[in-house]
Amino acid sequence: MLSMMDEPLVTIGMPVRNGGDQIRVAIDSLLSQTHRNLRLIISDNCSTDDTVAICEAYAREDSRVTVVRQPENLGICGNFRFVLMQAESPYFMWACHDDVWAPEFVRKNLANLTANPAAVASTSRVIMALPEGPQELSNGTFALRGDQRERLARFFWDPGEVSRFYGVFRTEALKRSFPADIDVFGYDWIVMALNLLEGEHLELPEVLLTREAHTEDHYHRTLVRNQPKALYRWLPHLPMTQVLRHRLPPEVWRACRGAIMRRNAIQMLMYAKYRLPLMAPVVRTLAQLERARTRSGNSSAHPL
Structure with missing residues (x-):
């Protein structure tokens, strides 16, 4: 199970495959939430573009971001379930790489x-x-x-x-x-x-x-x-x-x-x-x- 020193109130699970063209806007809007006590888990489903590199750059800059590289393709349903099952916080939400959230x-x-x-x-x-x-x-x-x-x-x-x-x-x-x-x-x-x-x-x-x-x-x-x-x-x-x-x-x-x-x-x-x-x-x-x-x-x- 993934862990961190201070478990957040909300876990955000982002399953993604080949989302490099749009994922920066999505991540920026999630990390800009006025509720700061959150964790973003990004599960990369064997992307062939620059998705992983982009996400890992965010993880280096913000300790709330965790990137998981799947060794094999879990499928869409499997990847959505994976990020949910990593959550240890009381609340959870899914996030798609091409959506945008108000603060x-x-x-x-x-x-x-x-x-x-x-x-x-x-x-x-x-x-x-x-x-x-x-x-x-x-x-x-x-x-x-x-x-x-x-x-x-x-x-x-x-x-x-x-x-x-x-x-x-x-x-x-x-x-x-x-x-x-x-x-x-x-x-x-x-x-x-x-x-x-x-x-x-x-x-x-x-x-x-x-x-x-x-x-x-x-x-x-x-x-x-x-x-x-x-x-x-x-x-x-x-x-x-x-x-x-x-x-x-x-x-x-x-x-x-x-x-x-x-x-x-x-x-x-x-x-x-x-x-x-x-x-x-x-x-x-x-x-x-x-x-x-x-x-x-x-x-x-x-x-x-």
């Missing part, structure tokens, strides 16, 4: 958790930004309160970009939410679902994080590249659904299985649009109908 992000989310003992996670509103493109608010940070069934059912009805994954968490509850055997498409949804069994998720009303958005077909191109089974390409959330059926308490599964099946149908249509461009007009029409039917309160339709 008050950590302090305000910590204060939110301190004031709400029933909560296990807090995040701010989030801006999603495409390089040289438009910016829009993430629809994946809304608060999730109530009992377990209410929290899970609302989450799966419209998880959005799951930007809540990048909030501040109570460490031990998050570790219990990240089993070692869930490396499937949608693993971040699984982790958030299991974390919602632990307690409530909170949202600050202000924007304190800017995330780099991906193009519409990014995840499906990744799926084609990494998934050899055609069935799981057309039903990308089927493995996720199988994990959830096994992991969720029966009464919680019954409460949210309809929303989970709906997510499977939406993802199948998104993949069909990607693989069969002639399907795009049909999918867009269905998306418009879906948005008109479900847009109310804090919820918004999943973008097809």
